[in-house]
Amino acid sequence: MPEAAEPTPADAEAWIALVLRAYAESIEHGNRCWQQARTVADGDAAAASALARAAMLGLERMGADEPTSFGMLACEALRHFGGAPELERLRLARASLPPRPGLRDWRRDADRAIAVIEGRVLGRCACLAESGSGAPVWGPLWEVEAETVDAQRCCCEITARCTACGARWSVLRDDGYHYPQYHWTRL
Ligand SMILES: [Zn+2]
CATH class of the missing domain: 1.25.40 (Serine Threonine Protein Phosphatase 5, Tetratricopeptide repeat)
Incomplete structure (x- = not known):
């Protein structure tokens, strides 16, 4: 039962x-x-x-x-x-x-x-809305290709690829606030 x-x-x-x-x-x-x-x-x-x-x-x-x-x-x-x-x-x-x-x-x-x-x-593709809304680079939608931490400027430069459509983005993660802010630029 x-x-x-x-x-x-x-x-x-x-x-x-x-x-x-x-x-x-x-x-x-x-x-x-x-x-x-x-x-x-x-x-x-x-x-x-x-x-x-x-x-x-x-x-x-x-x-x-x-x-x-x-x-x-x-x-x-x-x-x-x-x-x-x-x-x-x-x-x-x-x-x-x-x-x-x-x-x-x-x-x-x-x-x-x-x-x-x-x-x-x-x-x-969801990557357009995600990037447009300043989403974090997180989850299965993104593959991180490169990541460079700039400790002096309190930020991190990320190159990410959308796993759904292949579009590539340069993302600046700014850690200078209470929580990280993400600025996206299409490559
Ligand atoms: Zn995409």
Whole structure:
């Protein structure tokens, strides 16, 4: 007999409730829910759109007290898996996201997700939106070809190649602020 299965993102309401209960336990428990769903969605188109729908519902329901990671990972799921059905909903939800300082401001994550989904809907490679929104050089989209640290100027010059379309970019990572800033130039 199979055990009673935990809800998956296919049941968006139940799954978001599960994720919020996990966050009430600890940030790590909550983050693990997103990671598990992401792993399933990486190789499964139906699971990917279910995760995007669930993430969208989570953002629409978001209260100001929700953990920062919840909003960031919901936006990340949308950036990776969101499509045309989420685009308008995300634009609307963005306006009601709580303003927060610096990297804890989900609206930055939402803007980046909107730009990437727009590109996907229009058939453009995600690298254009990622670079245009000053995203970090991070994740499977990028292959770092070269990296030179300039300790005196507190920055790092990176040459990165998009693994999807092959476009190459020169990226200046400026470490002179509270968190790194990325300036992108197409090569
Ligand atoms: Zn690309």
